[in-house]
Amino acid sequence: MEIAIIGLPQCGKTTIFNAATRGAAEVVAYANKPNIGVAKVPDGRLDVLEGMFKPKRTVYAEVTYLDIPAAPEGLGKTQGISGEYLNFLQRADAILIVARAFEDPSVPHVAESIDAFRDIDNMLYELTFADLEILERRLKRVDDSFKGARGTERDALTKEQATLERIKAELESGVHVRDQTVTEDEKRLLSGFQLLTSKPLIVVVNAGEDQLDQIADMETRLATEVEGSNIKTAALCGKVEMELAQMGQDAEEEADFRATMGVTGESGLNRMISLSYAALNLISFLTVGEDECRAWPITKGMAAQQAAGKIHTDLERGFIRGEVMTYDDLCSCRTLAEVRKRGLLRQEGKTYTVQDGDIMNILFNV
Ligand SMILES: Nc1nc2c(ncn2[C@@H]2O[C@H](COP(=O)(O)OP(=O)(O)OP(=O)(O)O)[C@@H](O)[C@H]2O)c(=O)[nH]1
Ligand SMILES: [Mg+2]
CATH class of the missing domain: 3.40.50.300 (P-loop containing nucleotide triphosphate hydrolases)
Known part of the structure; x- marks a missing residue:
């Protein structure tokens, strides 16, 4: 990213x-x-974990x-x-x-x-302007494609044209694409254009x-x-x-x-x-140990199995379950043994949505 x-x-x-x-x-x-x-x-949490585990390395x-x-x-x-x-x-x-x-x-x-806020406005306008140009170029292509198009192809072009015209009009009135309401279909269409204000x-x-x-x-x-x-x-x-x-x-x-x-x-x-x-919509789950304490970036909302794949593809393929505790629970218990004793170590399956600051140990079998 x-x-x-x-x-x-x-x-x-x-x-x-x-x-x-x-x-x-x-x-x-x-x-x-x-x-x-x-x-x-x-990541202040890693700094604390480093003090607790004295690992050979700490990876942010x-x-x-x-x-x-x-x-x-x-x-x-x-x-x-x-x-x-x-x-x-x-x-x-x-x-x-x-x-x-x-x-x-x-x-x-x-x-x-010198006027930082004036410059910010101008830069935002530059991004808008670039997107308007991208959209206009595409609209022209769509227009050209109408010649000779019929049936479903024509329907698709009509639909695309309507979407692009609407997005363009909103952009012209100052609404960045990221703030516009678009359907999943439209999102897919737009992703191809890499608009700057999205x-x-x-x-x-x-x-x-x-x-x-x-x-x-x-x-x-x-x-x-x-x-x-x-x-x-x-x-x-x-x-x-x-x-x-x-x-x-x-x-x-x-x-x-x-x-x-x-x-x-x-x-x-x-x-x-x-x-x-x-x-970038990234959050971190953490792993701890004497070798390494580490923050692993994942997209918000990612499931445990997929998150395990960030560490190694084997962990994703052979995922059995994750042993998960929160950072705060580990801090208040001080040791892994105490976390277990107090019943704060959870067993989570493949579809568990990993949370920022989860400390996770993956059990797997390949
Ligand atoms: N006094 C002062 N000078 C700064 C500051 N930040 C940057 N400069 C100076 O401004 C000049 C340009 O800084 P750069 O970081 O090269 O700016 P830039 O945006 O990368 O410039 P270009 O890549 O050439 O567009 C340099 O001489 C910097 O030392 C600051 O906070 N205070
Ligand atoms: Mg520079």
Whole structure:
């Protein structure tokens, strides 16, 4: 699952990408090749389990980010998203928009003034505009296919045309495809077009290091003006986060550094990564042991047998049952033996819907 990072030129995409992936992609003006990297999904439960089991390794879930250089023709000026750039976005599972709030006269801005919320609106419009173009192209193809079509083929085309016209009209009135009501049939039809406004969206405001005290206000404004069903938002300072990531110090030092910078609570970066994971509709089940404590990403609603297949195909094929306890029960009992004693270890079958934070041991036979 990949999340494409987009935004106006020089808004801090690569900086935030580096912070999230703890990478060192070059932050250079108008970079022109995409960077791919993975970010560990922060999970406080794994940190606690690590302390309990002292495993040889602890493995966090990951999300993959794609840092795409700004389109050569420039975004945010309604010149359209097209070509290779559009292909990148269509292939992505979610889109992350970065909008610049930091003030820095040495970094040029296409609009020559800084207004993150204006830029967010423009980016959202760019996505809408790209979808309208995709829909128009398809409608034209449908129109051409009418010549010579008859019977059931003609009926199918008529139906497709009506659907596309309706979606287009709603999009024109400002409703993203993800917020439109579509039937399962229509969903299937639309999945072929990879419309950008049907994808989950994360919107991040990149604040300056001198705006740390404004981050909370920015988040409040994001929550009221931008957030929606399947649009998640966060504000953070990309530059500070990248410097912290590249220093690579331990958690305590990092907390101290944050405190001296006046940043308290969960870091915006961690929230951005967690929100990205949630936007992809992913949750984690956990496995524990002396070898390894690990978070396994699964799609929300997945059944136990299928989830077991994430660990190994043999576990899915030969699935007998899962022994499941909740993370909270393990925490309050402290040991596996105590969980058993109190009758909190459940036996679950193939169709059990795995929950976020379930600690699961799979019994199988191949
Ligand atoms: N002062 C300040 N500068 C920042 C911040 N974030 C990014 N910058 C600077 O802005 C410039 C552009 O940052 P990048 O991360 O390369 O931006 P980008 O969006 O990847 O740029 P392109 O890929 O060229 O479109 C660099 O000089 C960064 O150091 C920030 O939070 N504060
Ligand atoms: Mg860049």
